[in-house]
Amino acid sequence: NAGVTQTPKFQVLKTGQSMTLQCAQDMNHEYMSWYRQDPGMGLRLIHYSVGAGITDQGEVPNGYNVSRSTTEDFPLRLLSAAPSQTSVYFCASSWGADPRVETQYFGPGTRLLVL
Protein backbone atom coordinates (compact mmCIF):
# COMPACT_ATOMS: atom_id res chain seq x y z
CA ASN A 1 0.00 0.00 0.00
CA ALA A 2 1.95 3.01 -1.32
CA GLY A 3 -0.57 5.61 -0.09
CA VAL A 4 -0.39 8.90 -2.00
CA THR A 5 2.45 9.20 -4.50
CA GLN A 6 3.58 12.28 -6.40
CA THR A 7 5.92 12.71 -9.33
CA PRO A 8 8.25 14.38 -9.99
CA LYS A 9 9.87 15.23 -6.66
CA PHE A 10 11.50 18.33 -8.08
CA GLN A 11 11.10 20.26 -11.33
CA VAL A 12 12.58 23.40 -12.85
CA LEU A 13 10.55 25.18 -15.52
CA LYS A 14 11.03 28.26 -17.58
CA THR A 15 8.32 30.89 -17.66
CA GLY A 16 5.66 29.92 -20.19
CA GLN A 17 6.40 26.21 -20.18
CA SER A 18 3.71 23.71 -19.36
CA MET A 19 3.85 20.62 -17.24
CA THR A 20 1.73 18.12 -15.36
CA LEU A 21 2.25 17.18 -11.74
CA GLN A 22 1.16 13.61 -11.18
CA CYS A 23 -0.70 12.31 -8.15
CA ALA A 24 -1.93 8.79 -7.53
CA GLN A 25 -3.43 6.99 -4.55
CA ASP A 26 -4.07 3.30 -4.01
CA MET A 27 -6.49 3.56 -1.09
CA ASN A 28 -9.64 3.81 -3.23
CA HIS A 29 -10.34 7.27 -1.83
CA GLU A 30 -13.07 9.27 -3.50
CA TYR A 31 -11.78 12.65 -2.44
CA MET A 32 -8.55 14.12 -3.74
CA SER A 33 -7.08 17.59 -3.63
CA TRP A 34 -4.09 19.74 -4.50
CA TYR A 35 -2.47 22.24 -2.16
CA ARG A 36 0.42 24.61 -2.52
CA GLN A 37 2.70 25.67 0.30
CA ASP A 38 4.57 28.95 0.13
CA PRO A 39 6.98 30.51 2.65
CA GLY A 40 5.14 32.39 5.36
CA MET A 41 1.81 30.92 4.34
CA GLY A 42 -0.12 27.83 5.23
CA LEU A 43 -1.16 25.19 2.75
CA ARG A 44 -3.75 26.59 0.36
CA LEU A 45 -6.27 24.53 -1.58
CA ILE A 46 -5.93 24.79 -5.37
CA HIS A 47 -8.45 22.28 -6.74
CA TYR A 48 -10.27 19.29 -5.42
CA SER A 49 -12.30 16.34 -6.65
CA VAL A 50 -15.11 14.47 -4.92
CA GLY A 51 -14.97 11.56 -7.33
CA ALA A 52 -14.07 10.50 -10.86
CA GLY A 53 -15.31 13.06 -13.35
CA ILE A 54 -16.02 15.72 -10.72
CA THR A 55 -13.68 18.59 -9.90
CA ASP A 56 -14.03 22.01 -8.33
CA GLN A 57 -11.96 25.06 -7.53
CA GLY A 58 -10.35 25.75 -4.22
CA GLU A 59 -8.91 28.93 -2.80
CA VAL A 60 -6.18 29.60 -5.40
CA PRO A 61 -7.19 27.92 -8.71
CA ASN A 62 -5.90 30.46 -11.23
CA GLY A 63 -3.23 29.11 -13.56
CA TYR A 64 -4.02 25.47 -12.83
CA ASN A 65 -6.22 22.84 -14.46
CA VAL A 66 -7.25 19.45 -13.14
CA SER A 67 -9.16 16.43 -14.34
CA ARG A 68 -10.16 13.18 -12.68
CA SER A 69 -10.71 10.37 -15.15
CA THR A 70 -10.06 7.60 -12.62
CA THR A 71 -10.44 7.19 -8.88
CA GLU A 72 -6.70 6.68 -8.51
CA ASP A 73 -5.23 9.63 -10.41
CA PHE A 74 -5.58 13.39 -10.05
CA PRO A 75 -3.06 15.28 -12.19
CA LEU A 76 -2.46 19.01 -11.86
CA ARG A 77 -1.61 20.92 -15.04
CA LEU A 78 0.21 24.19 -15.37
CA LEU A 79 -0.54 25.45 -18.86
CA SER A 80 1.86 28.40 -18.87
CA ALA A 81 4.12 28.46 -15.84
CA ALA A 82 4.82 31.75 -14.06
CA PRO A 83 7.41 32.56 -11.36
CA SER A 84 4.51 33.09 -8.93
CA GLN A 85 3.82 29.35 -9.22
CA THR A 86 7.16 28.51 -7.63
CA SER A 87 6.03 26.51 -4.63
CA VAL A 88 5.80 23.10 -3.03
CA TYR A 89 2.74 21.20 -4.19
CA PHE A 90 1.01 18.56 -2.11
CA CYS A 91 -1.63 16.14 -3.23
CA ALA A 92 -3.99 14.66 -0.64
CA SER A 93 -6.77 12.11 -0.53
CA SER A 94 -9.46 10.99 1.91
CA TRP A 95 -12.45 8.66 2.12
CA GLY A 96 -14.90 11.45 2.63
CA ALA A 97 -15.44 15.17 2.57
CA ASP A 98 -15.70 15.95 6.27
CA PRO A 99 -12.30 16.57 7.86
CA ARG A 100 -13.88 16.02 11.28
CA VAL A 101 -14.30 12.33 10.56
CA GLU A 102 -12.12 11.62 7.54
CA THR A 103 -8.37 12.02 7.73
CA GLN A 104 -6.58 13.51 4.76
CA TYR A 105 -3.48 11.64 3.62
CA PHE A 106 -0.82 13.74 1.93
CA GLY A 107 1.76 12.84 -0.66
CA PRO A 108 5.45 13.74 -0.20
CA GLY A 109 5.20 16.86 -2.35
CA THR A 110 6.61 18.23 -5.60
CA ARG A 111 8.99 21.16 -5.38
CA LEU A 112 8.55 23.41 -8.43
CA LEU A 113 10.85 26.24 -9.42
CA VAL A 114 9.78 28.52 -12.25
CA LEU A 115 12.52 30.73 -13.65
Added chain:
Amino acid sequence: DQQVKQNSPSLSVQEGRISILNCDYTNSMFDYFLWYKKYPAEGPTFLISISSIKDKNEDGRFTVFLNKSAKHLSLHIVPSQPGDSAVYFCAATRSGGYQKVTFGTGTKLQVIP
Protein backbone atom coordinates in the same frame (compact mmCIF):
# COMPACT_ATOMS: atom_id res chain seq x y z
CA ASP B 1 -6.10 37.62 5.68
CA GLN B 2 -4.52 34.83 7.69
CA GLN B 3 -7.41 33.27 9.60
CA VAL B 4 -5.19 30.75 11.38
CA LYS B 5 -2.00 32.13 12.84
CA GLN B 6 1.02 30.46 14.31
CA ASN B 7 3.11 33.37 15.51
CA SER B 8 6.17 31.37 16.49
CA PRO B 9 8.03 30.18 13.38
CA SER B 10 10.33 28.03 15.49
CA LEU B 11 10.74 26.53 18.93
CA SER B 12 13.62 24.69 20.62
CA VAL B 13 13.06 22.41 23.58
CA GLN B 14 15.27 20.06 25.54
CA GLU B 15 14.49 16.37 25.32
CA GLY B 16 12.17 15.29 28.12
CA ARG B 17 10.71 18.74 28.64
CA ILE B 18 7.32 20.01 27.55
CA SER B 19 6.82 21.53 24.10
CA ILE B 20 3.97 24.02 23.76
CA LEU B 21 2.94 25.10 20.29
CA ASN B 22 0.40 27.88 19.99
CA CYS B 23 -2.21 28.77 17.42
CA ASP B 24 -4.72 31.60 17.15
CA TYR B 25 -7.69 31.90 14.85
CA THR B 26 -9.94 34.75 13.86
CA ASN B 27 -12.96 33.08 12.25
CA SER B 28 -15.57 32.32 14.89
CA MET B 29 -17.27 29.93 12.47
CA PHE B 30 -14.47 27.39 12.85
CA ASP B 31 -15.75 24.45 14.85
CA TYR B 32 -13.05 21.83 14.45
CA PHE B 33 -9.32 22.09 14.79
CA LEU B 34 -6.50 19.82 13.70
CA TRP B 35 -2.77 19.56 14.12
CA TYR B 36 -0.55 18.10 11.44
CA LYS B 37 3.08 17.12 11.70
CA LYS B 38 5.49 17.37 8.79
CA TYR B 39 8.96 15.95 8.41
CA PRO B 40 11.33 17.26 5.71
CA ALA B 41 10.64 15.85 2.23
CA GLU B 42 7.40 14.30 3.43
CA GLY B 43 3.79 15.39 3.34
CA PRO B 44 1.91 16.51 6.45
CA THR B 45 0.42 13.74 8.57
CA PHE B 46 -2.56 14.10 10.87
CA LEU B 47 -1.62 14.22 14.54
CA ILE B 48 -4.57 15.16 16.74
CA SER B 49 -7.79 17.13 16.58
CA ILE B 50 -10.40 18.74 18.78
CA SER B 51 -14.01 19.72 18.37
CA SER B 52 -15.23 23.10 19.54
CA ILE B 53 -17.53 21.39 22.01
CA LYS B 54 -14.47 20.22 23.95
CA ASP B 55 -11.67 22.12 25.61
CA LYS B 56 -9.14 19.30 25.74
CA ASN B 57 -8.23 16.21 23.79
CA GLU B 58 -5.42 13.85 24.68
CA ASP B 59 -3.62 11.17 22.71
CA GLY B 60 -0.62 9.69 24.42
CA ARG B 61 2.08 12.34 24.75
CA PHE B 62 0.03 14.85 22.76
CA THR B 63 -2.69 17.07 24.21
CA VAL B 64 -4.54 19.83 22.46
CA PHE B 65 -6.26 22.57 24.45
CA LEU B 66 -8.90 24.86 23.06
CA ASN B 67 -9.91 28.24 24.51
CA LYS B 68 -12.85 29.35 22.41
CA SER B 69 -13.32 32.69 24.11
CA ALA B 70 -9.73 33.61 23.31
CA LYS B 71 -9.82 31.89 19.91
CA HIS B 72 -6.65 30.10 20.89
CA LEU B 73 -5.47 26.55 20.87
CA SER B 74 -2.25 24.92 21.90
CA LEU B 75 -0.53 21.60 21.39
CA HIS B 76 1.40 20.17 24.33
CA ILE B 77 3.95 17.42 23.85
CA VAL B 78 5.11 15.74 27.04
CA PRO B 79 7.77 14.49 27.24
CA SER B 80 9.37 15.84 24.09
CA GLN B 81 11.53 13.42 22.11
CA PRO B 82 14.09 14.07 19.34
CA GLY B 83 11.76 12.29 16.89
CA ASP B 84 9.21 15.03 17.52
CA SER B 85 11.44 17.49 15.67
CA ALA B 86 9.28 18.56 12.73
CA VAL B 87 7.08 21.36 11.47
CA TYR B 88 3.66 21.45 13.13
CA PHE B 89 0.70 22.95 11.32
CA CYS B 90 -2.42 24.09 13.06
CA ALA B 91 -5.58 23.89 10.94
CA ALA B 92 -9.23 24.76 11.34
CA THR B 93 -12.44 23.96 9.58
CA ARG B 94 -16.14 24.68 9.75
CA SER B 95 -19.22 22.59 9.18
CA GLY B 96 -20.09 21.82 5.60
CA GLY B 97 -18.09 21.80 2.41
CA TYR B 98 -15.37 19.58 1.16
CA GLN B 99 -12.33 19.38 3.38
CA LYS B 100 -12.37 23.15 3.72
CA VAL B 101 -9.39 23.22 6.00
CA THR B 102 -7.53 26.47 6.66
CA PHE B 103 -3.91 25.92 7.62
CA GLY B 104 -1.58 28.03 9.71
CA THR B 105 1.95 28.84 8.62
CA GLY B 106 3.59 26.21 10.79
CA THR B 107 6.00 26.09 13.74
CA LYS B 108 9.30 24.28 13.40
CA LEU B 109 10.01 22.34 16.58
CA GLN B 110 13.52 21.22 17.41
CA VAL B 111 13.94 18.84 20.31
CA ILE B 112 17.52 18.91 21.50
CA PRO B 113 18.90 15.62 22.88
